[in-house]
Amino acid sequence: MNRDGFGSKLGVIAAAAGSAVGLGNIYRFPCELGNNGGGAFLLVYLLIVLCLGVPVMLSELIIGRRTQKNPIGAFRTLRPKSAWPAIGYMGVFGAFIIMAFYCTIAGWTLEYVVKAVGNQFQGKDLATIEKDFGDFHNMGWRNVLWESIFIFITAFVVFKGVANGIEKYSKVLMPLLLVILIVLGVRSMTLPGAKEGLRFLFHPDFSKITGSVLISALGQVFFSLSMGMGVLITYGSYIKKDDNLASTALSVTLSDTLVAVLAGIVIFPAAFSFGVNPKEGMGLVFCTLPMIFNQMAGGYFFCVIFFVLLAVAALTSTISLLEVIVAYFVEELHMSRRWATVIAAAGCAVLGIFASLSLKDGSSFTIAGMSLFNSLDFLSAKILLPIVAFFIVLFVGWILGKSAFFEEITNGGGLKMSIKGIIFFIIRYLAPLAIAVIFVTGFL
Numbered sequence: 181m182n183r184d185g186f187g188s189k190l191g192v193i194a195a196a197a198g199s200a201v202g203l204g205n206i207y208r209f210p211c212e213l214g215n216n217g218g219g220a221f222l223l224v225y226l227l228i229v230l231c232l233g234v235p236v237m238l239s240e241l242i243i244g245r246r247t248q249k250n251p252i253g254a255f256r257t258l259r260p261k262s263a264w265p266a267i268g269y270m271g272v273f274g275a276f277i278i279m280a281f282y283c284t285i286a287g288w289t290l291e292y293v294v295k296a297v298g299n300q301f302q303g304k305d306l307a308t309i310e311k312d313f314g315d316f317h318n319m320g321w322r323n324v325l326w327e328s329i330f331i332f333i334t335a336f337v338v339f340k341g342v343a344n345g346i347e348k349y350s351k352v353l354m355p356l357l358l359v360i361l362i363v364l365g366v367r368s369m370t371l372p373g374a375k376e377g378l379r380f381l382f383h384p385d386f387s388k389i390t391g392s393v394l395i396s397a398l399g400q401v402f403f404s405l406s407m408g409m410g411v412l413i414t415y416g417s418y419i420k421k422d423d424n425l426a427s428t429a430l431s432v433t434l435s436d437t438l439v440a441v442l443a444g445i446v447i448f449p450a451a452f453s454f455g456v457n458p459k460e461g462m463g464l465v466f467c468t469l470p471m472i473f474n475q476m477a478g479g480y481f482f483c484v485i486f487f488v489l490l491a492v493a494a495l496t497s498t499i500s501l502l503e504v505i506v507a508y509f510v511e512e513l514h515m516s517r518r519w520a521t522v523i524a525a526a527g528c529a530v531l532g533i534f535a536s537l538s539l540k541d542g543s544s545f546t547i548a549g550m551s552l553f554n555s556l557d558f559l560s561a562k563i564l565l566p567i568v569a570f571f572i573v574l575f576v577g578w579i580l581g582k583s584a585f586f587e588e589i590t591n592g593g594g595l596k597m598s599i600k601g602i603i604f605f606i607i608r609y610l611a612p613l614a615i616a617v618i619f620v621t622g623f624l
């Protein structure tokens with residue numbers, strides 16, 4: 181079969197970074213950081229990125245490029261008649277549930293684009309902005325509508341195929357998002373009382389590092405880098421044989437982490453300045469940001485652009501999630517791309533509707549006392565992603581083995597890679613051990 185591929189080296193990085201950079205960085209990262217001890221969380225987060233980011237990402241890209249297959253097909257090709265394809269199935273399942281709750285938040289970004297265009301934040305104080313946000317949640321149908329529109333747009337891009345769909349959009353818009361974040365960061369840091377926020381973000385209080393902080397940080401790293409569910413196996417399968425996988429993994433990891441830290445620099449100084457509780461969760465981003473825009477020259481203009489870019493960043497992530505499911509349907513179940521896209525999108529939309537509605541006050545869509553929305557988030561980031569990532573590194577380190585690893589990372593000997601031995605050591609020993617230890621301490 182003639183597989184779609186990425187047109188250029190920059191295209192690969194842009195698409196993988198497009199998948200990585202999204203609501204995970206700008207929305208989920210501040211929420212988790214605020215709820216898990218501030219600076220202590222940041223420190224653990226950065227350490228995990230440093231030790232596990234590149235090795236885990238490389239492992240996924242290698243499996244994908246070596247087999248040119250979707251996550252399930254990839255394991256089937258490398259180890260036929262074994263239990264390994266189960267890892268691929270877990271990845272595809274992970275994509276499905278992340279998609280369902282992710283599109284809820286992505287839908288909010290569209291609501292906020294409309295609010296921004298209509299200049300609906302101007303002159304409002306924090307209490308009013310918070311109340312509007314709460315009221316919006318309680319209008320269940322409106323959330324569902326935006327979520328459905330978002331899934332529809334995602335399906336449209338995915339249907340058009342990889343090269344002309346994903347690549348084109350990511351290349352221009354992601355750098356623009358970075359520029360806007362820098363501008364916002366400067367404004368936020370110069371607000372009165374901003375220092376407290378910077379302290380909260382950058383001053384680690386070691387006594388706050390608990391098992392639950394560790395597992396939250398681990399889950400956030402995987403979530404933010406789109407690791408542990410097959411996105412990077414799928415994208416790796418579209419990468420050409422002469423691309424440098426290690427440098428791709430490094431660029432994606434660095435840019436994603438930069439965006440997350442920048443988002444922290446935008447949110448926390450402003451949150452402290454306006455008196456938003458750092459444990460606020462969802463409102464932390466959706467209420468603090470409009471307050472910043474209200475306090476800056478050209479606020480209207482920045483507000484519109486920011487929410488448009490946030491929606492686009494979310495879109496390049498949902499595209500990658502849907503692509504995982506569609507690639508599986510097309511290649512393993514032999515569906516046409518059209519039907520695969522329609523069925524996958526419809527499935528995500530149905531679960532997504534319940535996730536959206538579960539956020540209404542007094543909703544009965546709960547699992548063990550947690551809203552369906554939060555349960556899906558918990559199940560994916562803190563359980564599925566670490567488990568799948570654990571088995572992926574185990575697979576590359578122990579089953580695929582050293583010579584295949586070296587062959588892929590050096591493109592068959594063509595590239596010089598002096599640290600390949602160290603990276604392999606991390607993949608074989610350190611990464612599985614670290615993931616297992618954090619996972620176990622997190623749930624003790």
Ligand code: PHE
Binds near residue numbers: 202278405409
């Ligand atoms: N990494 C994306 C984000 O940060 C979310 C995502 C998770 C996308 C897992 C694909 C796979 O927004």
